[in-house]
Amino acid sequence: MRKQNYLPFLRKVTVGFLLFFLRLMRHKILNKLLLAVALGGSICASAKDINQDQWRKVIQLSGVPSVSGMDAPSVYVFFDPNCPATAKLFRANANGKSFADAPAVWIPVYYMATDSLGKAVSILREGKFSAIRTNFTLYDTQKKSGATAPIVADVGDKQKIDKAKQIWIGLTNTPATPMIVYKDKLGAGHVHLGYNPPEELERIISEAPNSHIREYQ
Secondary structure, three states, X not given: OOOOOOHHHHHHHHHHHHHHHHHHHHHHHHHHXXXXXXXXXXXXXXXXXXXXXXXXXXXXXXXXXXXXXXXXXXXXXXXXXXXXXXXXHHHOEEOOEEHXXXXXXXXXXXXXXXXXXHHHHHHHXXXXXXXXXXHHHOOEOOOOEOOOOOOOOOHHHHHHXXXXXXXXXXXXXXXXXXXXXXXXXOOOEEEEEOXXXXXXXXXXXXXXXXXOOHHHO
């Protein structure tokens, strides 16, 4: 009797499974981003802990410091330049001062609009906090649009921001902006989503081990 060759069948099954798995993973990531868009305009607050490996990945990302002289920043803010919730965080009070004045590193990502990437690249390339301040001070609430003029991203720019976006997506089950990643006074890492409540923002800033700003210590 002639032996049947099952290899072609097994190859088809394997390829089919791999394609299904890739589609499933892409669908999960897309769902995360769609949920982030839905939350972006109205997110209030949620929090979770992160481990040291996640913290190390965050501090290696490209961002813009809000003040100079931070040897080891302990507060990082992921933001989309077009995010209305981040615009509210920018104006939120912490210890009687604007959160924007708090010592932090602001890391741009993109997901809310087609020009978010171009605006993120412009802010990151300029590298000055004044660019972020202008973006959210002149934020158009009706159009849900930051004031930064978008520019074309080159390969290097996009790689930096895509890396930040990948880390941002992986930090929580529901990635959204603003996302505040910080260390408390005991050195433990946490994630806070949203611009409320004010007392939580005050605690985050006041406990920041490396704030170097007297008003927040």
